[in-house]
Amino acid sequence: MxxxxxxxxxxxxxxxxxxxxxxxxxxxxxxxxxxxxxxxxxxxxxxxxxxxxxxxxxxxxxxxxxxxxxxxxxxxxxxxxxxxxxxxxxxxxxxxxxxxxxxxxxxxxxxxxxxxxxxxxxxxxxxxxxxxxxxxxxxxxxxxxxPELRLLPPGQRAVPFRVDADGWAFDVYDTATQRMSSNYVTLVDGRPEYEHYPFRYxxxxxxxxxxxxxxxxxxxxxxxxxxxxxxxxxxxxxxxxxxxxx
Missing domain, CATH: 3.40.50.150 (Vaccinia Virus protein VP39)
Known part of the structure; x- marks a missing residue:
C-alpha cells in the first residue's frame, strides 16, 4: 500500500x-x-x-x-x-x-x-x-x-468477469500464494489499453x-x-x- x-x-x-x-x-x-x-x-x-x-x-x-x-x-x-x-x-x-x-x-x-x-x-x-x-x-x-476458486477448472488460473464489445476483464489466481490480480483490456479508438491491479484474496x-x-x-x-x-x-x-x- x-x-x-x-x-x-x-x-x-x-x-x-x-x-x-x-x-x-x-x-x-x-x-x-x-x-x-x-x-x-x-x-x-x-x-x-x-x-x-x-x-x-x-x-x-x-x-x-x-x-x-x-x-x-x-x-x-x-x-x-x-x-x-x-x-x-x-x-x-x-x-x-x-x-x-x-x-x-x-x-x-x-x-x-x-x-x-x-x-x-x-x-x-x-x-x-x-x-x-x-x-x-x-x-x-x-x-x-x-474467493471464487470453484469457477476454476483444473489447469486454469483465470476467471473472466466481463466480456463485451468495449473490452474484457478477468481475475488471475495463484492458489499457492493467494495472490491474485484483476486485469482489464479496454478498446479505446480501436486500440487496446491494459490495466492490472494486484491483490491477495x-x-x-x-x-x-x-x-x-x-x-x-x-x-x-x-x-x-x-x-x-x-x-x-x-x-x-x-x-x-x-x-x-x-
Whole structure:
C-alpha cells in the first residue's frame, strides 16, 4: 500500500467514482451507512482506505465523526473537494500500520479493500492496527468477496468477469500464494489499453484467525449489509469482530 502513483494515483482517481457508479446507488449505500452508524453509536468511526469518501461522507452526514487513512493523495483530494469533505479528517499513510490520535467505536474496510494488502503479514498488521484504534467493546467491520476458486477448472488460473464489445476483464489466481490480480483490456479508438491491479484474496476463517491474533472475536457475519444469512453459496460477506469490553 505504498505505491501511491502506481496503483492509486491520478490516473485511477480521475475516473474512480464513475467506475464504481453502481456502488453509490441508494440500495447499496444506505444499508452500508445504516449498519456503520448503528455500530458507531455515539462514537467515532475510522475508515481504512477512505478513498474518495463514498461511505465516509454520508456517514459523516448522519452525525458520526469520521476519520480516514489512505495512501493516495489523489483519491483523498476528491473527497476533500466534495460537499461535506471538510468535515472528514484524513491521514495519508498505509492503513495497515498508520496510527491516528484517539480511539474509535468502529473501524471499517469496505468493497474488498482488505485485498489491497498483498501479503498475509500486512493483513495481520491491519487487524492489529484496527484493534489498537478501537475503544473497549468497539467493532472492526470488513466487506469482502469470497474467493471464487470453484469457477476454476483444473489447469486454469483465470476467471473472466466481463466480456463485451468495449473490452474484457478477468481475475488471475495463484492458489499457492493467494495472490491474485484483476486485469482489464479496454478498446479505446480501436486500440487496446491494459490495466492490472494486484491483490491477495483471503478466506473468512483466515480473517477470523487474524482477528484472534489481534485480540478480537467474531460477533456477526452476514452475506451483505442487509444482514442476509451467510451460507456456502454466498459470494461475499460483511463480518464484524469485537474488541473485548474488559
Amino acid at each position: 505504498s505505491d501511491e502513483d502506481g496503483v492509486f494515483g491520478e490516473s485511477v482517481a480521475a475516473h474512480y467514482d464513475a467506475s464504481v457508479e453502481d456502488r453509490f446507488a441508494p440500495e447499496v449505500l444506505t444499508p452500508t451507512v445504516d449498519l456503520l452508524a448503528e455500530l458507531a453509536g455515539g462514537g467515532r468511526a475510522l475508515e481504512f482506505g477512505i478513498g474518495t469518501g463514498r461511505v465516509a461522507l454520508p456517514l459523516a452526514a448522519r452525525g458520526v465523526p469520521v476519520h480516514g487513512i489512505d495512501v493516495s493523495r489523489a483519491m483523498t483530494s476528491r473527497l476533500a473537494a466534495k460537499p461535506g469533505g471538510d468535515t472528514v479528517g484524513v491521514t495519508i499513510g498505509d492503513f495497515a500500520t498508520t496510527r491516528v490520535p484517539g480511539t474509535f467505536s468502529v473501524a471499517y474496510l469496505v468493497f474488498n479493500t482488505i485485498n489491497n494488502l498483498t501479503t498475509q503479514d500486512a493483513q495481520v498488521d491491519c487487524f492489529r492496527n484496527a484493534a489498537a484504534h478501537l475503544e473497549p467493546g468497539g467493532c472492526f467491520v470488513i466487506e469482502v468477496g469470497v 483471503v478466506w473468512p476463517s483466515e480473517l477470523d484467525l487474524m482477528a484472534r491474533l489481534a485480540g478480537m472475536r467474531l460477533r456477526d457475519r452476514w452475506e451483505g449489509w442487509t444482514r442476509e444469512p451467510f451460507t456456502h453459496e454466498s459470494r461475499g460477506h460483511v463480518s464484524v469482530w469485537e474488541k473485548p469490553a474488559g
